[in-house]
Amino acid sequence: QQQVKQSPQSLIVQKGGISIINCAYENTAFDYFPWYQQFPGKGPALLIAIRPDVSEKKEGRFTISFNKSAKQFSLHIMDSQPGDSATYFCAASKGSNYQLIWGAGTKLIIKP
Amino acid sequence: NAGVTQNPKFQVLKTGQSMTLQCAQDMNHNSMYWYRQDPGMGLRLIYYSASEGTTDKGEVPNGYNVSRLNKREFSLRLESAAPSQTSVYFCASLTSGEDTQYFGPGTRLTVL
Numbered sequence: 298q299q300q301v302k303q304s305p306q307s308l309i310v311q312k313g314g315i316s317i318i319n320c321a322y323e324n325t326a327f328d329y330f331p332w333y334q335q336f337p338g339k340g341p342a343l344l345i346a347i348r349p350d351v352s353e354k355k356e357g358r359f360t361i362s363f364n365k366s367a368k369q370f371s372l373h374i375m376d377s378q379p380g381d382s383a384t385y386f387c388a389a390s391k392g393s394n395y396q397l398i399w400g401a402g403t404k405l406i407i408k409p
Numbered sequence: 410n411a412g413v414t415q416n417p418k419f420q421v422l423k424t425g426q427s428m429t430l431q432c433a434q435d436m437n438h439n440s441m442y443w444y445r446q447d448p449g450m451g452l453r454l455i456y457y458s459a460s461e462g463t464t465d466k467g468e469v470p471n472g473y474n475v476s477r478l479n480k481r482e483f484s485l486r487l488e489s490a491a492p493s494q495t496s497v498y499f500c501a502s503l504t505s506g507e508d509t510q511y512f513g514p515g516t517r518l519t520v521l
Contacts, residue, residue, distance in 0.1 A: 303451070329508055340413075340499050340512030341452070386451055394440070394459060395503055395510060396467060399451035 303400030320387035413513035432500030441483035
């Protein structure tokens with residue numbers, strides 16, 4: 298049972314453009330929604346996270362938009378740079394044990 | 410401060426062999442996690458430990474055992490390896506009161 302669905306699988310964006318990755322979840326008990334960034338041969342690293350009491354969170358060029366009624370959240374990368382080329386994962390969890398359920402990942406390529 | 414370390418980095422096993430994957434963290438974190446990452450599937454939680462001496466099953470625990478002997482170390486054991494256990498294994502840790510999981514560099518395991 299895939300509780301977190303992520304799209305697209307892959308994405309190519311021109312340098313300076315906006316990259317958008319979407320996730321949808323099923324379990325309304327989820328209360329923590331992080332995005333992780335992973336470079337080849339490395340472990341994932343937290344990029345930005347949101348809780349359902351806010352609809353948007355921005356950190357630098359990265360923004361999470363959260364739609365509780367639609368059970369969807371998305372990552373926007375503004376002014377995308379070649380260094381942003383990586384695989385991005387959304388995830389979700391409930392409660393204080395943070396047992397994350399992960400999306401399948403999006404491979405992002407930023408073309409110079 | 411090394412963060413989360415994992416050993417070995419690479420391993421090749423034959424079907425039926427056993428091995429233990431080692432994970433250690435030097436951040437004084439309470440919770441530790443073992444995930445596996447397969448192509449196109451994101452990460453899946455194998456086992457979780459909220460504190461020294463406690464462990465809980467995650468999504469895919471079959472074929473694995475874990476030990477949390479002290480606060481720093483959390484090991485994952487494959488008693489009789491199967492080709493379906495070919496994967497990249499990540500260990501992560503988290504401290505109480507925070508929500509960020511810190512990941513190790515991974516162990517790439519191939520079972521022939």
